[in-house]
């Protein structure tokens with residue numbers, strides 16, 4: 640099924656509940672309605688330019704339960720933009736059992752993946768070859784500051800509190816280990832954090848399959864939130 644507005648609304652409601660259960664608080668604009676975003680002036684330019692806030696996507700999979708993400712970007716910069724010159728980014732990511740992002744790598748972004756709360760995270764990684772495909776090379780990774788050699792595709796398990804550095808051109812995919820997450824409505828949740836260099840989601844995601852970072856949304860009910868790639872649409876509405 641295509642990504643619908645009702646799935647987005649529900650995913651954010653659920654994310655707020657899960658984060659609250661883990662004692663994680665988000666900034667006030669995490670709760671803003673589309674009407675409030677329409678009232679927001681230039682004091683919110685950094686939020687819009689750096690694409691802070693909610694991000695719910697199925698990557699065009701039409702299978703959100705299995706290939707999808709609900710996350711919140713807390714801070715970010717824009718490469719080459721003086722006014723938004725932060726060199727770092729931070730995200731908080733929901734990892735419900737059974738759901739993962741598609742395998743991908745970044746040409747520029749280096750990210751630390753941190754298991755913040757809940758169950759275990761499983762991470763699968765490969766070095767990208769010159770064609771951007773999975774290579775057969777072994778390689779070193781830093782797990783909690785300690786060097787470990789991993790085989791291509793070897794699963795790395797991160798317990799809560801552990802973290803792993805994912806260097807550019809490393810194909811990666813991670814998910815909550817089944818049966819280990821914190822139960823909300825019968826689904827086990829893990830929450831991961833990402834601390835990284837600047838995140839440019841329009842240009843720096845290289846998927847191995849035919850995927851799309853911000854797919855079209857089927858409007859089956861009124862939006863209750865505005866996603867990080869929808870700010871220009873809301874700005875156009877308030878200008879009209």
Ligand SMILES: [Fe+2]
Nearest residue numbers: 743745750811
């Ligand atoms: Fe990534």
